[in-house]
Amino acid sequence: MTADNPLNRIDDDDYPAYTMGRAAEMLGTTPAFLRAIGEARLITPLRSDGGHRRYSRYQLRIAARARELVDQGTSVEAACRIVILEDQLEEARRINEELRRRPADRSDKADA
Incomplete structure (x- = not known):
């Protein structure tokens, strides 16, 4: 498979694979809803x-x-x-957890 092969993107969560109609169908909503959340800048479709x-x-x-x-x-x-704030909170929690798991910096111990 070459790098340009669409099958290389099959597991890519960021690949814009769905048309507006298909996306609306999958969500059980209307294209107008997708346009509205786009206008509210929640998502920006490619x-x-x-x-x-x-x-x-x-x-x-x-x-x-x-x-x-x-x-x-x-x-x-x-x-x-709300969704934007939830996403920001989740990212902050992820970063906080990552920082907790790091061993203490040796320079901090030397200052003590």
């Missing part, structure tokens, strides 16, 4: 050579979380902000 929106699996997971919140009565804008 564009095909023809200008059509394409979504990755990662983006679909984010959109699915926003849809859950909207289904519970949250406005699209608020749902997008």
